[in-house]
Amino acid sequence: MKHKLGGVSGFILGLFYTVVISGLMGTVIYGGLLLLKVFAFSLLAFGAVYLVSLSRTAFKVVLIFLITAIIFTAVLCLLNESITEAILNEFEGIFRQWQRISVGLPVDFDTSHYDEVSLAVITLVASVAVLFLLNRHNSFYVLSGVVFAVFIFAWFMTLIENRLLIVIFMILTILTYIGKVYRQKSKLGLVHDDLPLGNMLLYTAPVVMIPVMIAFFIPKSDYPIQWPWLDDRINNVITYFEQRFNYIELENFSLSSVGFSNEKTRRLGGPVNPSNIEVFKVKTKNRTYLRGAVYYWYDDSTWTRSNSLAQNVNDTDVNETRKGWKDIPVDELFPYETEDDMEFLKSLSNGELDMLLFPSYSIDIEIRNMITNNIFLPLKPIMPILLDNNKTMPVYELDGGIILSDRRLRRGDRYHLSYIQPMYGETLLKKALNYSDNLYDNALRILWNKRLEIEQEYLINLRENEPQDDDKTLAELELLSQRIERIEALNKNSKEVYGIYTSLPNDLPPRIGELAREITQDLKTRYEKTTAIEKYLRENHAYTLTPDYVPVDRDFIDYFLFDKKEGYCTYYATSMAVMLRTLGIPARYVEGYVLPPEHTADNVYTVTNNNAHAWVEVYFEGFGWLVFEPTTIYAGTMDYKTVSQSFPAGTSLSYLDMIEHYRQSQSSGQSVPVDLTPVQDTEKNNHLILICIILGGIAIGCIFINLCIVLAGEIRIGRAKKEKSVLIRYNRMINWLSLADYRLLPGEAPREFAARIDSYFDLSPSFAAITTIFIKVRYGNKSVTDSEADMVRKTYKTLKRKILKEIGIKRYVPLRIILLGI
Structure with missing residues (x-):
C-alpha cells in the first residue's frame, strides 16, 4: 500500500488525530479526559493498524484472519447457546451503558468493563478512519470536519471544553495543512529534493506549537468579548421577532407547556430555558400573581390537577375573606385576650378591617402571543369577568378556582375585573392569622351551647309559667341559628379543603415530614409554622435554572431538600406545599405568571414566559386561601402594607393607636399610604445605597x-x-x-x-x-x-x-x- 504520510511524521500525526478523537469520546464515556489511558489505547490501536497498512500481504492476512474469526464465532454460536447468550449479553451491556450516557438513565450493574470495550472499539474505528483520510490527498478538509463534529458532539454531551485536545487539534490542523501544501508543490516539482516532508514538519512543529500553546494557556477573562451596543441591538431584533411571530398554543396551562419539566412525563425537575415570548400586557396598580393551574395531588415526583367542573369556588373564597369572621363570637371565644387584642378581634369581626387588610383593585389583561382557553387571574377574583366591550365573559370554573373561557382567546383579546389583594406585609394581617386555628369548630361549639341555653331557659320559663317575651326569644334564636348556619357552611367548606389539600402519598420519604416537624417544633400556630417553612426554604437552598435531573429512583422533594439543595420555583413550591401537608396544614401547588418588577408610567406590565412561576397557596379559616412565596429570588414580591407603613421603622404601637390613626386618616379624607412596592424594592434601595x-x-x-x-x-x-x-x-x-x-x-x-x-x-x-x-x-x-x-x-x-x-x-x-x- 502506497503511503503519503511521510514516514515517522505521518505516523505521529495520525496517532495524535486518533488521540484527539478517542479522547473526546472518552470524555463522553468517563465524564472526563483520561489522557494516559486514551494515549495507550490509541498507540496500540493506531500502531497495529499502521503496521498492517504498510504491507499488502499483512493487510490480506489480517483480513483473512478476521473473516475466519467471524465465521468460526458464528458456527460456535449455532452449536452452543451459552456462547450466543454471552455475546448477546455483551452487546446488551454496551447498549445499556450508552443508553445511560445518552439519556441519563441509571443502571444497576458495573459499567467499567463496557467503558473499556467502548473506548477500545472507538479507538480502533478512529485509527482506521484517520489512516484512510490522511492517506488520501484531498481528505484534509474531511478529516478536519469529522474531528470538529466530534468536538461538538462531546461538548453537547458533557459541556466539557477539552482545552488540551483543542490545542492538539489546532497544531495537527496546521501541520497537516502544511503537509497538504507540500504534496501539492511536490507534484509540480516546486520542492527541493533535500527537504523531505518529515524534516519540514519537524522544523515547523515548534514554530506552530509555541504560539498556539501561548494563546490557549495564558490567563484569560471569564467573560467573552462584549460589545454592549451591538449586543443590545441584536437582542432587541431577536426579541422583536420572537415576540411578534412566535406564540404558544395550549388548552390548559402548565409550566411544563412553557419549558419547565418534561411535558410528556410531567415529571418535575431538570434544567429549564424559558423563552422570551410575550404572553400578556397587564394594566394594574401593583404587582400580583396570575393563576393558571392549581394542583391537588403529589405522587411519584409529579403533580396532578383536577379538571372537574365546579361552581362558585372563587366566590366562596372571596366570601370567606370578607365575611369569615362576621359571625365569630369573639368575646366568648377569646375571653383572656388583652383589651388591645380584644378591640382588634372585634374590628376584625365587624368588618372594620376589611378594606384595610383586603382592599380591592382592578386589573386589565390583554392576550399577546398565546392561544388558550385559560383565563389568567389573581387569587380572589371578584366575578364576573368583563370583556373589552364590558359584556360578561362566558366562562366555566374548575376545582381550585381556575377559570376557563368557552372559546379560545387569541392575540388582542382583552378582559378586566376586580380582585381582592391581601396586604401580606401588614403586621395586622400577620397578627390576625395567628387566631385562625380551629376557628369554626370552636365558634360552633360556643354558639351551639348558647342556643341550647336559650332554648332550655325558654322551655323552663314556659313550663313554670314565668313571664317572658316570646317574640324576642324566638328572634334571638332565629338570629343565632342563622349565624350557626353560616359558620357551618364555612366549616363544611373548610373540612373539604382539609380533606383534599392535606393528602400525601403513601411512599413519601418519612424524613420530609421529620424535617418539617423539626423546623416547627417550638411553634404553636399554623401561620407561624407556615412562615417558618417558607423562611427555611428561602435561606437554605440556592436558586438556579440549571439543576441536575433528579434520578428516577429518587423522590423529587427528598432530592432537593437533602442532596442538591438547588433548583427553581417548582422545587421550592413543591417542597413547601408537601412539607406543610405533613404538618396537617392545607396547602396547594399553583402555577402561572408573576408580574415583572418593571412597568410603564401608566402601570402596564409586559409579561413573558420568563415570568412563568410556581408558588404555594395555604388555607386559613376565616381568611380563605393566601399566597406564600418560598422561592428565594421572589421573596417579598407582594409584601404590601397599609397601616404599619405610615409609622417609622422600629415603631411599636398598640392596635388601638394604629387603628385610631387609620380612622383619623379616613375621616379626614386622607388615605393611609399603601406600599405597593414590595420588600424587594427596599432591597433595590439597599443595592443603590451600596x-x-x-x-x-x-x-x-x-x-x-x-x-x-x-x-x-x-x-x-x-x-x-x-x-x-x-x-x-x-x-x-x-x-x-x-x-x-x-x-x-x-x-x-x-x-x-x-x-x-x-x-x-x-x-x-x-x-x-x-x-x-x-x-x-x-x-x-x-x-x-x-x-x-x-x-x-x-x-x-x-x-x-x-x-x-x-x-x-x-x-x-x-x-x-x-x-x-x-
Whole structure:
C-alpha cells in the first residue's frame, strides 16, 4: 500500500488525530479526559493498524484472519447457546451503558468493563478512519470536519471544553495543512529534493506549537468579548421577532407547556430555558400573581390537577375573606385576650378591617402571543369577568378556582375585573392569622351551647309559667341559628379543603415530614409554622435554572431538600406545599405568571414566559386561601402594607393607636399610604445605597492616590539638587500652561513666552524671572542660589492654583496627577 504520510511524521500525526478523537469520546464515556489511558489505547490501536497498512500481504492476512474469526464465532454460536447468550449479553451491556450516557438513565450493574470495550472499539474505528483520510490527498478538509463534529458532539454531551485536545487539534490542523501544501508543490516539482516532508514538519512543529500553546494557556477573562451596543441591538431584533411571530398554543396551562419539566412525563425537575415570548400586557396598580393551574395531588415526583367542573369556588373564597369572621363570637371565644387584642378581634369581626387588610383593585389583561382557553387571574377574583366591550365573559370554573373561557382567546383579546389583594406585609394581617386555628369548630361549639341555653331557659320559663317575651326569644334564636348556619357552611367548606389539600402519598420519604416537624417544633400556630417553612426554604437552598435531573429512583422533594439543595420555583413550591401537608396544614401547588418588577408610567406590565412561576397557596379559616412565596429570588414580591407603613421603622404601637390613626386618616379624607412596592424594592434601595458607597469609596480612593502621588513627587523634588528641582518645576509649569491653552507659538523665544504669560497672570516672582533662572541652568550649566530656587518654588505653587481655576471642571478628574499632570 502506497503511503503519503511521510514516514515517522505521518505516523505521529495520525496517532495524535486518533488521540484527539478517542479522547473526546472518552470524555463522553468517563465524564472526563483520561489522557494516559486514551494515549495507550490509541498507540496500540493506531500502531497495529499502521503496521498492517504498510504491507499488502499483512493487510490480506489480517483480513483473512478476521473473516475466519467471524465465521468460526458464528458456527460456535449455532452449536452452543451459552456462547450466543454471552455475546448477546455483551452487546446488551454496551447498549445499556450508552443508553445511560445518552439519556441519563441509571443502571444497576458495573459499567467499567463496557467503558473499556467502548473506548477500545472507538479507538480502533478512529485509527482506521484517520489512516484512510490522511492517506488520501484531498481528505484534509474531511478529516478536519469529522474531528470538529466530534468536538461538538462531546461538548453537547458533557459541556466539557477539552482545552488540551483543542490545542492538539489546532497544531495537527496546521501541520497537516502544511503537509497538504507540500504534496501539492511536490507534484509540480516546486520542492527541493533535500527537504523531505518529515524534516519540514519537524522544523515547523515548534514554530506552530509555541504560539498556539501561548494563546490557549495564558490567563484569560471569564467573560467573552462584549460589545454592549451591538449586543443590545441584536437582542432587541431577536426579541422583536420572537415576540411578534412566535406564540404558544395550549388548552390548559402548565409550566411544563412553557419549558419547565418534561411535558410528556410531567415529571418535575431538570434544567429549564424559558423563552422570551410575550404572553400578556397587564394594566394594574401593583404587582400580583396570575393563576393558571392549581394542583391537588403529589405522587411519584409529579403533580396532578383536577379538571372537574365546579361552581362558585372563587366566590366562596372571596366570601370567606370578607365575611369569615362576621359571625365569630369573639368575646366568648377569646375571653383572656388583652383589651388591645380584644378591640382588634372585634374590628376584625365587624368588618372594620376589611378594606384595610383586603382592599380591592382592578386589573386589565390583554392576550399577546398565546392561544388558550385559560383565563389568567389573581387569587380572589371578584366575578364576573368583563370583556373589552364590558359584556360578561362566558366562562366555566374548575376545582381550585381556575377559570376557563368557552372559546379560545387569541392575540388582542382583552378582559378586566376586580380582585381582592391581601396586604401580606401588614403586621395586622400577620397578627390576625395567628387566631385562625380551629376557628369554626370552636365558634360552633360556643354558639351551639348558647342556643341550647336559650332554648332550655325558654322551655323552663314556659313550663313554670314565668313571664317572658316570646317574640324576642324566638328572634334571638332565629338570629343565632342563622349565624350557626353560616359558620357551618364555612366549616363544611373548610373540612373539604382539609380533606383534599392535606393528602400525601403513601411512599413519601418519612424524613420530609421529620424535617418539617423539626423546623416547627417550638411553634404553636399554623401561620407561624407556615412562615417558618417558607423562611427555611428561602435561606437554605440556592436558586438556579440549571439543576441536575433528579434520578428516577429518587423522590423529587427528598432530592432537593437533602442532596442538591438547588433548583427553581417548582422545587421550592413543591417542597413547601408537601412539607406543610405533613404538618396537617392545607396547602396547594399553583402555577402561572408573576408580574415583572418593571412597568410603564401608566402601570402596564409586559409579561413573558420568563415570568412563568410556581408558588404555594395555604388555607386559613376565616381568611380563605393566601399566597406564600418560598422561592428565594421572589421573596417579598407582594409584601404590601397599609397601616404599619405610615409609622417609622422600629415603631411599636398598640392596635388601638394604629387603628385610631387609620380612622383619623379616613375621616379626614386622607388615605393611609399603601406600599405597593414590595420588600424587594427596599432591597433595590439597599443595592443603590451600596452602589453609592462603592462609588464614593472609589472617589475617595482616587483622591487618596492622587495626594500620595503629589506628595511623592514633591518629596522627590525636595531631595533633588537645586538645579534639577528648577528644571523639573519649570517643565511642569510649561505642561500646566498647555492644559490651559497657553503654548509657545512658532518662532517664539522663551523670554517672549514668559512675558506673554506675565501679561495673563499676576505672578510673584514673575514668570519672566523664573524663565531667566531656567535658561541659566538649562543652557548655561550654572548653579542656582537658595533664593533663586525659592523663587521658582513660590511661582510654581502660585501658578498651580491659578491653572486649576483656569481648567475648570477638569480639576475634578479622578487621578488628575496621572491623567493631567497637575
